[in-house]
Amino acid sequence: MTLTQLSYIIAVDKYRHFATAAEKSYVTQPTLSMQIHKLEDELGVTIFDRSKSPVVPTEIGEKIIAQAKIILNESKQISDIANFKEDELQGKFKVGIIPTIAPYLVPLFIRSFIKKYPNVDLIFEELITSEVLEKLGNDQLDAGIIATPTEKSFIYTEDLYVEPFVGYLSHSHPLIEKEKLTINDLDRANIWLLSEGHCFRDQTVQLCKEIQDHKEPSVEFKSGNLETLKRLVEQNFGMTLLPWTAISEHKDSCSNAVIKEFEAPIPSRKVRLIYGRKHLKKTVIQAFKESITNSIPSELKDNDEKVLVE
Known part of the structure; x- marks a missing residue:
């Protein structure tokens, strides 16, 4: 055998x-x-x-x-x-990360991590949540970064941060005059959404689920990329919701669209590190988590007045 x-x-x-x-x-x-x-x-x-x-x-x-x-x-x-010895980390470390987190989070911490742990080969793979869980279950990944809770018995979870949502509006949008948005302002038919399978889409729909009498949008665009939805808004079409990290670097310089924060309670998501092997917890998992939490902006460490959408 x-x-x-x-x-x-x-x-x-x-x-x-x-x-x-x-x-x-x-x-x-x-x-x-x-x-x-x-x-x-x-x-x-x-x-x-x-x-x-x-x-x-x-x-x-x-x-x-x-x-x-x-x-x-x-x-x-x-x-x-x-x-992965206690005193030295080395070898490959494969991480699955969802597309609405990867391009905004990875650049924040990757330089500090590889500088501190030069013998660890980080391998990232962008996947939707279900694919991260499947590959983690099949031992094809060492860890994952997702934004929804998991009830899988073999999965261990470490909370990383809580991230607020913001509105990204075209200059002609009816809500443009408001100083801040409220959850009641959201109209699902007037929001660009990610395609099926993305948890950020599900979270957006959940925020809109109590709004009645939706109109069907005149244009439907199925995308797996938040940057595509941003470009649509910047062409003066409608609005979308974005995680805070997607706009943090350009918050003060954006001229093609308008960023609107929410009044309390602020809709937010919890970003989590998940893994399936206990023995890594004290070594590479904790080193990886610390690099992330030490690199994220202070705005993500304040959980006051935030309401989780999961």
């Missing part, structure tokens, strides 16, 4: 197709099938029912796959323990 064989049966269980599992495992299908047959012969059991399409595990196969996941996760901790 080898770790490679265990990884192959986990892949087949995930994709329920031998060819797809082989492709995702970067091997040929005959190689993957042969290794799984060897494992079945060694154990004297059939792990997969190949008569069904898609392929499914047998009853004993389900138990073997569950144990295989535990074994693989535990085996990866050996290299982690060796790489």
